[in-house]
Amino acid sequence: MSQTPTHALPSYLNAEDLGPWGNYLQQVDRVTPYLGSLSRWVETLKRPKRSLIVDVPIELDNGTIAHFEGYRVQHNVSRGPGKGGVRFHQDVTLSEVMALAAWMSVKNAAVNLPYGGAKGGIRVDPRKLSASELERMTRRYTSEIGVIIGPSKDIPAPDVNTNAQTMAWMMDTYSMNEGATATGVVTGKPIALGGSLGRVEATGRGVFVVACEAARDQNIDVSKARVVVQGFGNVGGTAARLFHEAGAKVIAAQDHTGTVHNPAGLDVHKLLSHVSQTGGVGGFSGGQALDKNEFWTLETEFLIPAALESQITLDNAAKVRAKIVVEGANGPTTPEADDILAENGVYVVPDVLANAGGVTVSYFEWVQDFSSFFWSEDEINQRLERLMREAYASVAQVAREHKVTLRTAAFIVACTRILQARQVRGLYP
Ligand SMILES: NC(=O)c1ccc[n+]([C@@H]2O[C@H](COP(=O)([O-])OP(=O)(O)OC[C@H]3O[C@@H](n4cnc5c(N)ncnc54)[C@H](O)[C@@H]3O)[C@@H](O)[C@H]2O)c1
Numbered sequence: 001m002s003q004t005p006t007h008a009l010p011s012y013l014n015a016e017d018l019g020p021w022g023n024y025l026q027q028v029d030r031v032t033p034y035l036g037s038l039s040r041w042v043e044t045l046k047r048p049k050r051s052l053i054v055d056v057p058i059e060l061d062n063g064t065i066a067h068f069e070g071y072r073v074q075h076n077v078s079r080g081p082g083k084g085g086v087r088f089h090q091d092v093t094l095s096e097v098m099a100l101a102a103w104m105s106v107k108n109a110a111v112n113l114p115y116g117g118a119k120g121g122i123r124v125d126p127r128k129l130s131a132s133e134l135e136r137m138t139r140r141y142t143s144e145i146g147v148i149i150g151p152s153k154d155i156p157a158p159d160v161n162t163n164a165q166t167m168a169w170m171m172d173t174y175s176m177n178e179g180a181t182a183t184g185v186v187t188g189k190p191i192a193l194g195g196s197l198g199r200v201e202a203t204g205r206g207v208f209v210v211a212c213e214a215a216r217d218q219n220i221d222v223s224k225a226r227v228v229v230q231g232f233g234n235v236g237g238t239a240a241r242l243f244h245e246a247g248a249k250v251i252a253a254q255d256h257t258g259t260v261h262n263p264a265g266l267d268v269h270k271l272l273s274h275v276s277q278t279g280g281v282g283g284f285s286g287g288q289a290l291d292k293n294e295f296w297t298l299e300t301e302f303l304i305p306a307a308l309e310s311q312i313t314l315d316n317a318a319k320v321r322a323k324i325v326v327e328g329a330n331g332p333t334t335p336e337a338d339d340i341l342a343e344n345g346v347y348v349v350p351d352v353l354a355n356a357g358g359v360t361v362s363y364f365e366w367v368q369d370f371s372s373f374f375w376s377e378d379e380i381n382q383r384l385e386r387l388m389r390e391a392y393a394s395v396a397q398v399a400r401e402h403k404v405t406l407r408t409a410a411f412i413v414a415c416t417r418i419l420q421a422r423q424v425r426g427l428y429p
Contacts, residue, residue, distance in 0.1 A: 007025055007046060008043075008046075010047060012051075012094070013095070017095075018095060019093060019095035019096060019099070020095055020096045020098075020099035020100070020309060020310075020331060021095040021096075021098045021099045021102075022095075023099065023331060023334060023335055024098075024099045024102045024103065025046060026335045027335065027407070027411055028042065028045050028046060028411070028415070030335075030408055030411070031408060031411040031412055031415050034402060034404075034408070034412045035412070035415060035416060035419065038415075038416060038419040038420065038423065041419045041422050041423060042415075042419070044076070044078075044418075044419065044422050045076070045102070045105075045415060045418065045419070048073050048074065048075045048076075048098050048101060048102070049074050049075060049076055049077060049116075050073070050074040050148065051071070051072075051073045051074075051094065051097075051098065052071065052072045052073070052145060052147075052148055053069065053070070053071055053094065054069075054070040054071070054072075054141065054144035054145060055067055055068075055069070055070075055144075056068040056069070056070045056122060056137055056140050056141045056144060057140065058133060058136040058137050058140055059136070060133055061130050061132065061133060068122050068123060068124045068137060068141075069092075069122070069123045070120070070121070070122045070123075070141045070144060070145070071092070071094055071097040071119075071120055071121050071122075072097075072118065072119075072120040072145040072148060072149065072154070072156075073094075073097045073098050073100075073101040073118060073119055073120070074101065074116065074117075074118045074148065074154055075098070075101035075102045075104065075105045075116065075117040075118060075119075076102075076105040076116045076117055076418055077116035077118075077154075078116060078418055078421040078422045078425060079108070079109060079114060079115065079116055079417065079418060079421045080108075080113075080114040080115040080116055081115060081116060081150075081151075081152055081153050081154055081155060082101075082104075082115070082116045082117065082118030082149075082153065082154030082155070083104060083108060083113070083115035083116065083117065083118060083154070083155050083157070083359060083362065083363075084100065084101055084104035084117055084118040084119040084120070084156070084157065084159075084359075085100075085119060085120070085156065085157045085158055085159025085160075085162070085188075086119075086120040086121060086122075086141075086156045086157070086158070086159055086162050086166070086170075087100070087119070087120070087121040087122075087159040087160045087161065087162065088121070088122050088124055088126040088160070088161040088162055088166075089121065089123070089124070089125070089126075089160055089161055090123060090124060090125040091123075092121035092122065092123045092124075093123070096121070096309075097119050097120065097121045098119075099331065100119035100121075100159075100330060100331075101117050101118050101119035102117060103117070103330055103331065103351065103352055104116075104117030104118060104119055104359070105117025105414070105418060106352045106410070106411060106414040106415070106418075107351075107352040107353075107355075107356050107359060107414070108356075108359060108414075109413070109414035109415070109417040109418050110352050110353055110356065110391060110395065110410045110411075110413050110414040111353070111356040111359075111360060111387060111388070111391040112391065112417070113356075113359060113360065113363045114363075115155075115359070115363070118154045118156075119159070120141075120145060120156055121159075122137065122141055124137065126161050134166075135169055138166055138169045138170060138173075139169055139170075139172075139173040142169070142170045142173040142174055143173055143177060146173075146174055146177050149174065149185060150174075150182070150185060151182055151184035151185050151366070151369075151370075155184065155185060155186060155187060155362075155366060156170060156185075156186045156187075157186060157187045157188040157358070157359070157362050158188040160308075163188075164188060164189060164190045164195060164200075165190070167186045167187070167188045167189045167190075167193075167195075168189060168190055168193055170185070170186045171183060171185055171186050171189055171193060174186075183369040184366050184369040184370055187199070187362035187363075187365040187366055188358075188362060188365070189365070194365070194368070194369045195365060196361055196362075196364055196365035196368055196374070196375075196380060197374075197375070197376065197377040197380055198361055198364075198377050198380035198381055198384065199358075199361045199362065199365060200234065200238075201238045202357040202358050202360065202361035202362075202380075202384060203234065203235045203238070203328065203355050203357045203358035204234065204235050204236070204237065204238020204239040204240075204241075204242065204306075204328070204357070205238060205239075205242060205357050205381065205384060205385075206354070206355065206356055206357015206358070206360065206384060206388045207235060207238075207239040207304065207306070207326055207328045207354050207355060207357065208238075208239050208242040208243060208246075209357070209384070209385050209388040209389060209392075210326065210349050210353060210354050210388055210389075210391075210392045211239075211243075211302060211304075211324065211326045211349065211354075212246075213388075213389055213392040213393070213396075214324050214326065214347060214349050214392070215301070215302075215324065217347075217396060218323060218324060218347055220301050220323060220324070222243070222246050222247070222248055223246055223247030223248065224247070224248075225243075225248045225249070225300075225301035225302055226248070226249050226250075226251045226299075226300040226301050226302070227240065227243045227248050227249065227250045227251065227300065227301070227302040227304065228250075228251060228252045228253075228295065228298050228300045228302065228303045228304070228322065229250060229252070229253050229254070229304045229306060230253075230254045230255070230295070230303075230304070230305045230306060230307045230311060230329075230332075231254075231255055231305070231306035231307030231308075231328065231329060232253050232254075232255045232271070232272075232275050232280070232281050232306075233255070233306070233307075235306040235328040235329070235355065235358075236253070236255075236304060236306030236307065236328055237272055237275065239304055239306060239326075239328055240253065240268050240271075240272075240304075241268050241269070241272065243268075243302070244265075244268035244269070248301075248302070249264070249265030250265060250266050250268050250271075251263055251264075251265060251266065251298065251300060252266075252287075252290060252295055252298055252300075253266060253271060253281045253287075254281065254290075254292060254295045254307075255275075255280045255281050255282070255307065256280060256307075257278075257279065257280025257281060257282030257283070258280065258281060258282025258283065258289060258292075259281070259282075259289065259290040259291070259292050259294075259295045260281050260282075260284045260286070260287035260288070260289065260290065261287050261288050261289075261290040261295075261298070262286060262287035262288065266284075266286055266287050267286050270284075270286055271284055271286065274286075293316065296312070296316040296319055296320055297316070297319040297320070297321060298321065298322075299321040299322075300321065300322045300323075301322070301323050301324060302322060302323070302324050302325075302326060303320065303322035303324070303325045303326075304325075304326050304327075304328050305325070305327055305328060305329050305332035305333070306328030306329050307329055307332070308329060308332070309329065309330060309331040309332060310331065310332070310334055311329070311332045311333075312325070312332055312333040312334070312337045312341070313334050313336070313337050314334070314336050314337060314340070316337075317333075317336070317337035317338075317340035317341055318340050318344070320341060320344070320346055322346060323346065323347065324346070324347045324348075324349065325341065325346055325347070325348045325349070326349045326354045327348065327349065327350055327351035327354045327355065328351075328354060328355050329351065329355070330351050330355065331351060332351065333348065338405070338407065342405050347406070348405060348406060348407060349392075349406055350405075350406055350407035350410050352407075352410050352411070352414065353391060353392060353395055353406065353410045356388065356391065357384055357388060360384055360387055360388065361380060361384055364380055364383065364384075394413060395409045395410045395413055396409070398412050398413055
């Protein structure tokens with residue numbers, strides 16, 4: 001499917017190089033035929049509501065001044081305030097933040113959370129900054145985007161290279177500017193600042209829950225299954241541990257430091273401590289090193305990409321020998337690769353469903369902050385599991401009805417909800 005000629009693009013986009021936003025536009029095109037009369041509103045989904053680019057100047061420890069490019073994009077707020085993470089990475093672009101914001105709109109609607117979609121980022125390699133430089137950059141960025149965020153406007157959260165400390169600085173900066181403590185302005189905060197129990201593990205737990213639902217549909221016994229995981233950070237590490245505890249064999253893990261393979265099953269607890277001591281899976285003595293491309297060709301029941309975008313592509317999709325792919329990362333499969341996986345009968349649980357556990361517990365955190373009443377970890381995990389199972393069931397039902405992939409079905413469910421809200425609200429003025 002061609003990316004460019006069918007879309008009327010805003011002037012700030014380059015049709016020759018749409019990046020991740022182009023992938024998202026193709027996904028919207030695929031769902032449009034299923035939207036019935038709501039397709040009249042589909043252009044709404046192809047334009048972010050609001051895109052803010054900010055300059056973030058800070059004084060470095062050596063006395064010089066550095067400028068960083070920051071973004072906050074609110075893709076859609078028809079169903080509720082914007083919600084989505086903040087990423088610090090040297091490759092962040094406006095196109096990437098726009099796509100990630102749009103996927104948040106779809107994700108929140110697919111799981112039926114009362115949010116729109118948003119995302120933020122700074123184009124920076126945070127490993128090159130000291131802790132105090134990082135704090136100054138985070139605070140200045142928060143102040144710059146402060147005009148559009150807020151507990152009932154847009155609620156940031158952690159994403160790649162940001163964490164609970166980043167959220168604490170953001171919450172403090174916003175609160176200082178407002179003159180009142182506003183815990184609900186960000187989620188993924190430390191527990192001491194109104195964070196929620198269960199938030200750290202929520203995305204990986206959600207990945208595991210929907211993987212179990214998919215396994216039941218595909219007649220796979222999780223306790224006897226093999227699992228291959230890319231990314232052994234928050235999402236991949238937690239999902240791997242839960243699979244391991246359920247009796248599955250995690251036979252390979254890959255991250256930026258290398259790939260380890262053990263057909264008899266890696267000892268996930270030992271691998272997790274190796275990662276926390278050394279920073280990655282590379283050099284783990286409980287398995288053999290494996291070529292990074294061969295990783296994708298391993299025969300396995302589950303393949304969990306939980307690192308970065310565009311990992312399953314035209315180059316490796318035909319070689320994937322997994323029965324089920326559960327997308328822990330955002331956008332790990334390109335649209336062309338998605339078609340190949342579907343043709344080869346690989347069952348793909350898409351990112352907008354599979355990794356929604358994080359934003360779901362973020363939603364619980366926000367609700368707890370508003371009511372100043374906090375739930376137990378058991379309550380949180382039970383509510384998370386119920387919500388994820390229900391979301392999987394309604395998407396799988398639509399997939400069966402229309403004979404489409406789970407990704408198209410998730411987009412049908414989500415885009416219908418978003419455009420219904422758009423339609424009943426009507427256009428202002
Ligand atoms: N943390 C969340 O709550 C959450 C929620 C939804 C989606 N996600 C998505 O999940 C993905 C992972 O997020 P995370 O929070 O686990 O991040 P993280 O920083 O904890 O872990 C990232 C992992 O990716 C690996 N990685 C980085 N570059 C790589 C490369 N070139 N090749 C192979 N591996 C590489 C890192 O080594 C690390 O293991 C991202 O796409 C993120 O957007 C995260």
